[in-house]
Amino acid sequence: MRIALVDSGIGLLSTAAALRRLRPDADLILSMDPDHMPWGPRSVPEIVARALAGARAVLDEGPDAVVVACNTASVHALQPLRDELEPRIPVVGTVPAVKPAADRGAPFAIWATPATTGSPYQRDLIDRFARGVAVTPVACPGLADAVERADRDAVEEAVGRAAARTPSDVSAVVLGCTHYDLVSEAVTAALGEQVTLFTAADAVAAQALRRLGEAPRPDAPRTGVLRVYASGRPAQLPEAALSYRAGALLAEGVAA
Structure with missing residues (x-):
């Protein structure tokens, strides 16, 4: 199972870490956009374009689902992403609790x-x-x-x-x-x-699994790896991400 997460920066770490805890056997693909962050002050067309670019950048990885792990992008780009990717790839947004x-x-x-x-x-x-x-x-x-x-x-x-x-x-x-x-x-x-x-992280992670017809299996083998993209380029987790508990958890599964 491969799940891609899209955000402008490291805000996606909390949802990715929640997914890692629920399904340690799932591969996670983080698509961040450091070249164009932050997205919040941008126009709606720009936000839609950046979110679409973030999702498209990881399609070759074969994600089974895409999680929009950003409130701003979910507001403006969730429907355009669903129009483009569903029903082939379910798209899950983030809504404040x-x-x-x-x-x-x-x-x-x-x-x-x-x-x-x-x-x-x-x-x-x-x-x-x-x-x-x-x-x-x-x-x-x-x-x-x-x-x-x-x-x-x-x-x-x-x-x-x-x-x-x-x-x-x-x-x-x-x-x-x-x-x-x-x-x-x-x-x-x-x-x-x-x-x-x-x-919202735990609820979004649970919803992603539901959309995939999967159940939480926190005791599954820790075989899932992490891949990171920065504005479409293969990358490593930013150094700042390792300052947070969620980033340190995810770093254990970074692919070589």
Whole structure:
């Protein structure tokens, strides 16, 4: 089983690591786009073009599924990718975990990039799944970039700014950017253990397996390898990726 993941940068690590834990026998193909990142500030046609290019770059690897491990790309490029690849190759997107957070019935916040915060996409998620619940959108300028660079001082500064804008009565925070998953410990340290974090990685990984008709087998042999592409070129995991637990887990299966 081969699963490709597409993102502009290392935000895809958390979903890839979730897949590795669920199916250690699966081959994972990471398609990142360092030449054109970040995607968030780009126009919709550019985002669609970059996501399509990322998927096309790994088709020769024969992926059984493609996971769009990026919130921004899922908003704008999921349907074009499905139009091009399905039904031959199922395509799975990433949606912030607004519904499970709202199901608690208590106030919560959504941390996301400035481009996503206040977007029609995020407003629609809140309207559909969180009516009657107090929701605070919190823009996190600079956080994804700091995570991408593995700049811990910049991460702490950006997390601190976001925490200061998060109401004290929230019981949960939805991490609405896949990059943020990688620094969840820093987020918890800033907000306190009493605040529950909701991320999408585990749900997206489980959905990818469902689309393939496969079940989780965490006890399967660790035979899966990892292949990495950087803007279409065969590459290695970026050094910054190894700073995170997810990246270190995946590095154990990098192909020679």
